Amino acid sequence: MRVLAFDTSLGGGSVAVVHGGVCLARADEDQPRALVERLLPMIEDVLSRAGTGYGDLDRIVTTVGPGTFAGLRIGVAVARGLGVATGVATMGVTSLEALAQGALGEAGEGEVIVSVIDGRRGQVYLQTFRVLGGAPRPLMAPSAVDLADLPGVMPSGPGLVVGSGAALVGGPALGGLRLLAGFSTIDAVAVAALAAGRAPGGPPRPLYLRAPDAKLPGGIVPA
Incomplete structure (x- = not known):
């Protein structure tokens, strides 16, 4: 299975293309404010270095939370958009499960x-x-x-x-x-490993465990 996996849930970003359990290419970004502009170029760069086109992918997977509200919305929106545009099956895994996978x-x-x-x-x-x-x-x-x-x-x-x-x-x-020190961030390779052997189960949706801190005027909570 050839998987494009990424994580934006905890502030930074990680992108990888994994085939048969082997990472073909990866990229990482530690500037949260850059993710809105950087995620798609990171994906294109990783796909290029992996010698992979969207038509070669079997799965697109992203973390769905818990995590930062902005980070989750970016990752889920990009995964869903790429799924619609390419026809590749998409899925989500929790950030907590990805952390556990990375520490196996x-x-x-x-x-x-x-x-x-x-x-x-x-x-x-x-x-x-x-x-x-x-x-x-x-x-x-x-x-x-x-x-x-x-x-x-x-x-x-x-x-x-x-x-x-x-x-x-x-x-x-x-x-x-x-x-265990040194396992506070999520590795996209671990995200890809969780997708292996699983049915997609539908487009990813953000997992929010509490309401956002920010509210619109009038006390309305953003969707």
């Missing part, structure tokens, strides 16, 4: 991976997985969790904690789990 090499079979994204305002976005058959299997749905409630939500070890919110997990909440 650090976890043993049967261990727990806790993906945690800093949601700000005293919350984290969290999902727990167990490594079974070399893949992260979800133990719970993605959730917005208050920091004060973490001890009652966190699983026991052995296992690890990854993501931009990992440093917020400590004390009794950490238990027998170990913090």
Whole structure:
């Protein structure tokens, strides 16, 4: 399967073309404000370096959240637009699952991976997985969790904690789990790996775990 995968959910951006589990080309962008203008040129560049046209693709996949509202809207809109324009099947995977997939090499079979994204305002976005058959299997749905409630939500070890919110997990909440530094961003290669063997399930839709901070005049929440 030849997959175009990208992530814009956490501020930066990552794009990759993967075929048969091998990354053919990739690009990364760490300037969130540049993503609106840079994502499509990044995709074109990666496709060119991979020697791949849209007609060669079997799947287009993006992360759908949780994450920044602007980042999610960019990634989902581009994926849906490319799907309509090219006829290639599109799908979405959660940002938390992509973080867990990227950390698989650090976890043993049967261990727990806790993906945690800093949601700000005293919350984290969290999902727990167990490594079974070399893949992260979800133990719970993605959730917005208050920091004060973490001890009652966190699983026991052995296992690890990854993501931009990992440093917020400590004390009794950490238990027998170990913090894994260096896994706070999402790799598009991991996003592509999650698409392998899955049915698309329809165009991707943003996953919002709480209402946006910004509101229009009159208190209206943007769609």
